[in-house]
Amino acid sequence: MKTTLETIARNTGFSKSTISRVLNNKAYASRISKETVDIILNEAERCGYTPNLIAKNLRINKSQTIGLLVPSLANPYFAEIASVIVLESRKYGYTTIVADTMENENMQNASITNILTRQVDGIIIVPCGSNPAYLEQTNKQCVPIILVDRYYENSPLPYVVTNNFHGGYMATSLLVRNGHKDIACIQGPPAAMTNRKRIAGYMSVLKENHLEDRAIITGNEFSIQNGYLETKLLLNNERRPTAIFALSNNIGLGAIKAIREARLRIPEDISLISFDNYLYLDFLEPPVTRIGQMVDEMGKMAVKLLNESIANHREIKSQIELSPEMIMRDSVAPLISR
Amino acid sequence: MKTTLETIARNTGFSKSTISRVLNNKAYASRISKETVDIILNEAERCGYTPNLIAKNLRINKSQTIGLLVPSLANPYFAEIASVIVLESRKYGYTTIVADTMENENMQNASITNILTRQVDGIIIVPCGSNPAYLEQTNKQCVPIILVDRYYENSPLPYVVTNNFHGGYMATSLLVRNGHKDIACIQGPPAAMTNRKRIAGYMSVLKENHLEDRAIITGNEFSIQNGYLETKLLLNNERRPTAIFALSNNIGLGAIKAIREARLRIPEDISLISFDNYLYLDFLEPPVTRIGQMVDEMGKMAVKLLNESIANHREIKSQIELSPEMIMRDSVAPLISR
DNA sequence: AATGAAAAAACAAACGATTTTGCATTATTT
DNA sequence: AAATAATGCAAAATCGTTTGTTTTTTCATT
Numbered sequence: 001m002k003t004t005l006e007t008i009a010r011n012t013g014f015s016k017s018t019i020s021r022v023l024n025n026k027a028y029a030s031r032i033s034k035e036t037v038d039i040i041l042n043e044a045e046r047c048g049y050t051p052n053l054i055a056k057n058l059r060i061n062k063s064q065t066i067g068l069l070v071p072s073l074a075n076p077y078f079a080e081i082a083s084v085i086v087l088e089s090r091k092y093g094y095t096t097i098v099a100d101t102m103e104n105e106n107m108q109n110a111s112i113t114n115i116l117t118r119q120v121d122g123i124i125i126v127p128c129g130s131n132p133a134y135l136e137q138t139n140k141q142c143v144p145i146i147l148v149d150r151y152y153e154n155s156p157l158p159y160v161v162t163n164n165f166h167g168g169y170m171a172t173s174l175l176v177r178n179g180h181k182d183i184a185c186i187q188g189p190p191a192a193m194t195n196r197k198r199i200a201g202y203m204s205v206l207k208e209n210h211l212e213d214r215a216i217i218t219g220n221e222f223s224i225q226n227g228y229l230e231t232k233l234l235l236n237n238e239r240r241p242t243a244i245f246a247l248s249n250n251i252g253l254g255a256i257k258a259i260r261e262a263r264l265r266i267p268e269d270i271s272l273i274s275f276d277n278y279l280y281l282d283f284l285e286p287p288v289t290r291i292g293q294m295v296d297e298m299g300k301m302a303v304k305l306l307n308e309s310i311a312n313h314r315e316i317k318s319q320i321e322l323s324p325e326m327i328m329r330d331s332v333a334p335l336i337s338r
Numbered sequence: 339m340k341t342t343l344e345t346i347a348r349n350t351g352f353s354k355s356t357i358s359r360v361l362n363n364k365a366y367a368s369r370i371s372k373e374t375v376d377i378i379l380n381e382a383e384r385c386g387y388t389p390n391l392i393a394k395n396l397r398i399n400k401s402q403t404i405g406l407l408v409p410s411l412a413n414p415y416f417a418e419i420a421s422v423i424v425l426e427s428r429k430y431g432y433t434t435i436v437a438d439t440m441e442n443e444n445m446q447n448a449s450i451t452n453i454l455t456r457q458v459d460g461i462i463i464v465p466c467g468s469n470p471a472y473l474e475q476t477n478k479q480c481v482p483i484i485l486v487d488r489y490y491e492n493s494p495l496p497y498v499v500t501n502n503f504h505g506g507y508m509a510t511s512l513l514v515r516n517g518h519k520d521i522a523c524i525q526g527p528p529a530a531m532t533n534r535k536r537i538a539g540y541m542s543v544l545k546e547n548h549l550e551d552r553a554i555i556t557g558n559e560f561s562i563q564n565g566y567l568e569t570k571l572l573l574n575n576e577r578r579p580t581a582i583f584a585l586s587n588n589i590g591l592g593a594i595k596a597i598r599e600a601r602l603r604i605p606e607d608i609s610l611i612s613f614d615n616y617l618y619l620d621f622l623e624p625p626v627t628r629i630g631q632m633v634d635e636m637g638k639m640a641v642k643l644l645n646e647s648i649a650n651h652r653e654i655k656s657q658i659e660l661s662p663e664m665i666m667r668d669s670v671a672p673l674i675s676r
Numbered sequence: 677a678a679t680g681a682a683a684a685a686a687c688a689a690a691c692g693a694t695t696t697t698g699c700a701t702t703a704t705t706t
Numbered sequence: 707a708a709a710t711a712a713t714g715c716a717a718a719a720t721c722g723t724t725t726g727t728t729t730t731t732t733c734a735t736t
Contacts (some may be wrong), residue, residue, distance in 0.1 A: 017725075033683080036684080048449070054721090055723040056719090056724075058396050073420050074418050087438050096436055097436075100421055117391045118392070283594060344692075370713095395721095396691090
């Protein structure tokens, strides 16, 4: 038999309201006597009372739950984000409902509808697709939303992302400083903001160095397959690039595979720099130089903002960009003029 | 203003009970006229009604939610398990609350208590620690629990895990078939069941081949650091092993690092086989031969069992072991007698 | 002893759904 | 025409909390 406030009330002879106040540490404010408090706490302990948060939530109209949507938990990058957010939000007293949107906009919207029926207090999401309408509506009318890692251009939705322009800039600068002039850039989805910003950073460096007509931009997906195919093509060009900038960890992996198949050496024959930090990259031959994102800060910031928005009941406008970091390894080398 | 059954009731003139039945597709069974149904459905649509699952759950005493606890979402292996389970349970209509236990037994128990207050219908957990008492109590008295990936010996808790004995057996057999006689085994926590079973498989092969006195078992953690240090030590032995069996992906990585630092080649100088499948292992030099677990089947099976247990309201006794698979790559070579 | 204020606890109404029971009204049967 | 059955819906209880209001008790004061 499950024990409720009613159970304790019967066993002690006090009323449900008194029990409730005691268990919620409102005894003093409600002038409940010390003796009563003791009796009730003891009985609660004795019969192993656990509150029914469902009932509480219905009453107070808060669920102390947030929804977390990511494009793919199987991707270690998003898994890491999820890990940070789950742990961090627990510190604020939130429980996290997680959904995997499979990089599919319909799935994303369906998941939002679903978690809204569960009365989440707020949503953190790594969005996918290009239409923020439903998210905006939800943010306006239902619960606060914070975007992480990705955002929509011209949308008022608050976000915490990496300064991808800067990331692209840093990566390309490094290559240029090493004497590279023919730098290929293998991109993800051309529509994705993260992708476009990185490209913009890349182009900016080329322009500053008057190399813009030597820009080579190719690719269309953040996938291993894309990195592999595009690199294959690049290596067969009459004018082979001396360096490759891969706009994601997966693209980088695909590039490595193709470079190895061509029996070229990194970095002697071709330099490589990629985006996203990941431990395994240190175990490749050679370890891969990369632009890392501050996943920890990103997650923590998102939770903090969401919590503020929930607590203060006001809309958050923050659109925050965090600086990426350069992780120097051995896959970039100075160009030996030949 | 949020719309509830009451809103629709007022707007249409019907009672809440009628609205409820219509929206739950019980109109026919309750002999509600076609016209009424139409009116109600239209109004629900018009005012954008979304049910409040919190209220529903309170009433029907089910949350259509399951809890998923993993030791670390940041570990891609567990993230993959989580991914499968989140997606699969959605198919059954469950929403998933995820908690990260940080490989900490206290955290695990605290998380269980927490999600129980949220009235989850069941729990899927990759357990940590060695004391199943609280889990068993919860399973008996509150909601069904299914363990995945790991289990407790002598505990009645149902589980879906890999046949780790078989995995250890397969890996070691491969090495022996390749002529290796001095095979070191770097283990994780000696108390962990998964670890002990793998060790047992390893020993079994050695015994069958009368090599048991040449067994070398060392290590104590499923971490990169452990794999690295233990391998360092092994390579400095007067009698260096000709093959290493790493009992986890992380241990394998650490071993690779140490082997490279010693300027030895894999597999020419030393063979390596590790446990757990992971895509990145194909990009190492050489690609790592490994024992993979059927993560997909494991997750799906766990959800299926849990759902049955919830639906049929009876305790599940299943203790299921899935066969691992050998993933042949290039890190194991025949021993050249010297 | 009567009065009044303060202290302690009970009452009762929500929260938003589901579900049992019951009551008209209409249709069918005898 | 009377009895019975079927139809269509409403009322109200319930799930386990929280919380504003009211009641009862205690105790000091006059």
